């Protein structure tokens with residue numbers, strides 16, 4: 001069994017798009033209307049938007065492979081790419097998604113450890129993320145690996161305002 005982390009580049013755009021749409025759909029379609037899902041997917045994962053994010057030097061996308069198959073992906077942001085003004089000492093995990101059949105096998109934890117390594121290499125003091133208040137599985141996972149709630153913010157899923165819990169893990 002081989003687990004590998006590979007940083008994505010411009011050539012990975014279409015693959016990244018496919019994995020992003022698949023995992024977002026699988027995670028949220030049962031709790032959201034088809035209209036709001038469609039609006040979000042079109043806005044967040046259109047090729048132009050993803051290309052902009054992929055080529056932003058303050059963001060990084062990483063695929064996690066199990067043998068030759070992609071098991072999931074991670075997106076991290078620093079500096080101005082962070083979706084809240086958390087400052088230069090913070091690193092944001094904006095997206096962490098494991099494909100259904102690979103969940104609960106340690107891949108999510110592996111990606112969190114990758115984010116911790118990236119943050120430590122850059123002397124960051126903490127890692128933070130926003131998680132939908134209704135995403136109980138993810139909240140349990142984050143608590144299990146040492147994140148604590150430090151705030152909240154709202155965002156739009158289509159035309160519906162929803163609330164994210166902000167969770168932080170201190171590194172020093």
Ligand SMILES: CC(C)(COP(=O)(O)OP(=O)(O)OC[C@H]1O[C@@H](n2cnc3c(N)ncnc32)[C@H](O)[C@@H]1OP(=O)(O)O)[C@@H](O)C(=O)NCCC(=O)NCCS
Pocket residue numbers: 027096097098099102103104105106107108109110130131132135136137138140141144145
């Ligand atoms: C949330 C997610 C990233 C977790 O990754 P994962 O690979 O399934 O979790 P892991 O196998 O690495 O679990 C790590 C630890 O968390 C625990 N854990 C994971 N999910 C859990 C849950 N729903 N409830 C309680 N504990 C959980 C595991 O038992 C494990 O504990 P251990 O280290 O003592 O064995 C993954 O399930 C996922 O992608 N879900 C759908 C997308 C999503 O919600 N992403 C987050 C958006 S903010």
